[in-house]
Amino acid sequence: xxxxxxxxxxxxxxxxxxxxxxxxxxxxxxxxxxxxxxxxxxxxxxxxxxxxxxxxxxxxxxxxxxxxxxxxxxxxxxxxxxxxxxxxxxxxxxxxxxxxxxxxxxxxxxxxxxxxxxxxxxxxxxxxxxxxxxxxxxxxxxxxxxxxxxxxxxxxxxxxxxxxxxxxxxxxxxxxxxxxxxxxxxxxxxxxxxxxxxxxxxx
Numbered sequence: 001x002x003x004x005x006x007x008x009x010x011x012x013x014x015x016x017x018x019x020x021x022x023x024x025x026x027x028x029x030x031x032x033x034x035x036x037x038x039x040x041x042x043x044x045x046x047x048x049x050x051x052x053x054x055x056x057x058x059x060x061x062x063x064x065x066x067x068x069x070x071x072x073x074x075x076x077x078x079x080x081x082x083x084x085x086x087x088x089x090x091x092x093x094x095x096x097x098x099x100x101x102x103x104x105x106x107x108x109x110x111x112x113x114x115x116x117x118x119x120x121x122x123x124x125x126x127x128x129x130x131x132x133x134x135x136x137x138x139x140x141x142x143x144x145x146x147x148x149x150x151x152x153x154x155x156x157x158x159x160x161x162x163x164x165x166x167x168x169x170x171x172x173x174x175x176x177x178x179x180x181x182x183x184x185x186x187x188x189x190x191x192x193x194x195x196x197x198x199x200x201x202x203x
Contacts, residue, residue, distance in 0.1 A: 004095040005032035005076070006189065007087050007126075009119040012040020013101035015138040015163050016048055020181050021175075022100050023075075024066055027193060031095070033075040034087050036118050040103060046135045055079060080117045087122040096132035096189055097122060100161060104139055104146050111152040134188055136181070138163040159188055170197060 001028040006026065010019040019041075026033055037045075042053045045065070053064045060077050063069060086092035099106060099119060109120035110127075126133040135158050139146060150160050161184060165177035176196075181197040 001174050003031060005034050005094045006095050007034045007036070007097035007122055008075075009036050009038070009097065009099045009106075009122065010041040011038045011099060011101060011103040011106040011119055012044045013103040013106075013138050013159075014048065015043065015101040016041060017178055018101040018136060018138070018163050018181050019137070020049065020065055022098065022185060024069065025068065025182055025186065025193060025195070026191070027066075027071060027073045027075075031191065032082045033073075034078060034093075034094070035075045036078045036080050036085075036087070036122065038080045038103075038119055040105075047158040057082070058093065078118055080119060081114060082118060083121060085118065088118060088125065090125045090129045094126070094131060096134065097126045098134040098136065098185055098189070099123060100134070100136040100185065101138045104137070104149075107135060107137060107146065107149045107153060110158070111149040111156070127153075127158065130157060132188070133158040134161050134185055135159070136161050136163050136185065144194070161188065162184060 008023055042055055043053045045053055054060055057079050062075055062152050082167040109116050112156045115124050123133055138152055154160050163181045165180040179195040183193055186193045
């Protein structure tokens with residue numbers, strides 16, 4: 001069976017550690033990965049994680065996001081302004097797309113098919129092609145406009161998966177909270193993992 005690639009997008013919402021960890025875990029699978037990062041996502045990674053990300057296609061490297069990654073996997077990277085990349089077209093087969101984290105402006109662009117950058121265009125492609133699209137907002141509190149945008153995206157076929165970690169799986173550090181959210185994303189992608197202890201499993 002052909003395993004189509006998964007698209008990961010990182011945008012400028014707080015909580016970019018979720019996207020970083022998701023990328024790290026997916027690199028441990030055999031799934032082909034395509035990655036795009038908005039300019040705001042780059043700025044938040046610099047602010048929250050102290051990472052210097054060069055979004056230029058010729059200078060970008062995976063180690064900029066995952067400095068400790070020592071594996072030999074690669075990702076297909078796409079600049080957020082490049083609409084000529086494969087993930088901008090419905091003719092390019094993909095398995096799913098995740099926007100993690102998903103900023104409010106990105107959610108709005110997706111909900112209204114604005115396609116002002118590649119993240120929004122690729123998400124629009126997944127909706128029109130009826131492919132899984134997972135949006136991971138982290139904003140709090142939410143305005144009525146933001147709630148309406150989530151409702152519109154959900155009605156169009158997206159899965160809204162807020163970065164709201166549970167605490168029942170034995171929380172000993174912040175990493176466990178991050179892994180909870182990443183685990184829920186992987187569950188919706190049908191990707192096996194051992195990140196958390198599931199509810200009802202023996203301790």
